Amino acid sequence: MLDKLRDPELGKRILSKLAPLAQEVAGRLGRPAILMEVCGTHTMAIARSGLRSLLAGSLELRSGPGCPVCVTGQGDIDRIIALAASRPDLVIGTFGDMLRVSGTNSSLEQERARGAQVEIFYSPAEAVTFAAGHPQNEVVFLGVGFETTAPAVALSVAVARSRGLKNYSVLSVHKLVPPVLENLLSDPELKIDGLLLPGHVCTVTGRKAFDFVANKFNVPAVVAGFEPIDLMEAIYLLLKQIVSGRAETVNGYPRLVREDGNNKAKEIMKEYFKPVNVYWRGFGMVPQSGLALQESLSFYDAAVRFPVEVSESVPPKGCACGDVLKGKIASSDCPLFARRCTPLQPVGPCMVSTEGACAAYYQYEWSKAEV
Amino acid sequence: MCLGIPGKVVEVNQAESWAIVESFGVRKKVGIALIDEDLVPGDYLMVHAGYAIGKINLDDAQISLELWEEILHAG
Numbered sequence: 001m002l003d004k005l006r007d008p009e010l011g012k013r014i015l016s017k018l019a020p021l022a023q024e025v026a027g028r029l030g031r032p033a034i035l036m037e038v039c040g041t042h043t044m045a046i047a048r049s050g051l052r053s054l055l056a057g058s059l060e061l062r063s064g065p066g067c068p069v070c071v072t073g074q075g076d077i078d079r080i081i082a083l084a085a086s087r088p089d090l091v092i093g094t095f096g097d098m099l100r101v102s103g104t105n106s107s108l109e110q111e112r113a114r115g116a117q118v119e120i121f122y123s124p125a126e127a128v129t130f131a132a133g134h135p136q137n138e139v140v141f142l143g144v145g146f147e148t149t150a151p152a153v154a155l156s157v158a159v160a161r162s163r164g165l166k167n168y169s170v171l172s173v174h175k176l177v178p179p180v181l182e183n184l185l186s187d188p189e190l191k192i193d194g195l196l197l198p199g200h201v202c203t204v205t206g207r208k209a210f211d212f213v214a215n216k217f218n219v220p221a222v223v224a225g226f227e228p229i230d231l232m233e234a235i236y237l238l239l240k241q242i243v244s245g246r247a248e249t250v251n252g253y254p255r256l257v258r259e260d261g262n263n264k265a266k267e268i269m270k271e272y273f274k275p276v277n278v279y280w281r282g283f284g285m286v287p288q289s290g291l292a293l294q295e296s297l298s299f300y301d302a303a304v305r306f307p308v309e310v311s312e313s314v315p316p317k318g319c320a321c322g323d324v325l326k327g328k329i330a331s332s333d334c335p336l337f338a339r340r341c342t343p344l345q346p347v348g349p350c351m352v353s354t355e356g357a358c359a360a361y362y363q364y365e366w367s368k369a370e371v
Numbered sequence: 372m373c374l375g376i377p378g379k380v381v382e383v384n385q386a387e388s389w390a391i392v393e394s395f396g397v398r399k400k401v402g403i404a405l406i407d408e409d410l411v412p413g414d415y416l417m418v419h420a421g422y423a424i425g426k427i428n429l430d431d432a433q434i435s436l437e438l439w440e441e442i443l444h445a446g
Contacts, residue, residue, distance in 0.1 A: 123421020203425040255431035
């Protein structure tokens with residue numbers, strides 16, 4: 001059944017409905033409609049599907065602040081690197097895409113080459129298992145991610161607690177999607193006609209958590225899945241709203257997303273984390289948009305146990321990642337794109353992470369003919 | 372590393388709160404502490420960072436496909 005959602009024949013038939021609708025909307029607007037996705041998995045799924053070029057001229061698909069590594073503030077990146085550099089006795093556990101992100105002066109990869117201990121884990125559960133098997137090591141797991149990752153990291157702390165581990169802590173730079181969308185949609189310079197909402201974040205938060213997009217900002221929104229047919233369905237539903245002048249937050253991913261989301265995941269997030277103000281790349285400080293461990297859990301909080309100070313943090317010179325994350329420009333508009341900045345030699349985080357808008361565009365869609 | 376991967380349940384251990392899921396031919400042990408519903412082999416889960424975050428309702432996927440057939444046949 002799920003295979004059917006990847007069926008190219010069905011895709012072609014749907015495209016024959018979608019393309020004229022996109023043209024109709026572009027005709028009414030007098031320009032291509034601009035839709036934004038805010039999820040790293042959508043960035044990759046759209047790039048792989050080829051939809052952008054199939055609908056070019058009548059529809060523009062932009063990436064927003066959906067890649068966790070990309071949106072992490074430069075100050076937080078520098079603190080993480082400084083921790084690895086100043087404490088070679090610690091084992092820094094991380095998802096793989098953080099490794100090559102450039103701080104102001106270094107990266108985790110460079111610090112590893114100089115002797116820092118950096119281990120890559122697919123899941124925080126693996127990190128806590130590693131800590132249990134290496135009692136002589138102090139393990140710090142980097143909690144980078146949105147509502148989809150935070151419950152898993154909370155569970156890793158729960159496991160460390162129940163097993164009585166003394167050598168596991170978390171450096172939480174988790175972020176929340178609804179507050180940054182509020183910030184994004186409040187920007188008078190932003191011109192988007194509809195939002196593809198992140199299906200997996202919505203699996204946790206529930207559809208209702210995004211009602212404000214339509215109700216407060218009058219922007220059509222559809223919770224979108226990740227298979228090619230899901231994406232086309234969500235785009236179709238958005239275009240239908242635009243044509244009829246409606247704005248609603250619609251669930252286009254009902255096989256996974258419920259109205260109220262995953263209550264167990266929401267409860268454990270609330271029990272282990274509290275919302276705090278944090279800095280986002282491209283956005284600056286967004287109130288109550290980050291998650292820090294609760295004070296009662298300070299024993300597991302690496303920010304408390306291993307504090308580091310960094311001097312001024314400066315984003316990489318010439319990097320337009322911040323503007324890409326705000327949807328102000330497309331990756332290919334950046335003067336560094338595919339010239340000085342490539343996946344082999346990335347300048348900014350949007351080219352490092354495979355979910356980054358620049359890396360996905362480079363990998364799947366960009367052709368040298370464009371340069 | 373914000374990637375969700377769907378997988379089919381092949382084994383469940385409720386007592387230890389894990390399941391073995393198969394995605395694209397690869398089997399992996401995932402945590403099911405975040406899943407409230409009953410799980411049996413053959414169910415589908417969405418897995419994120421080593422934990423299932425939701426159970427996939429195949430009936431809803433079917434409805435979605437049927438809706439498309441209606442739209443496509445409407446001419």
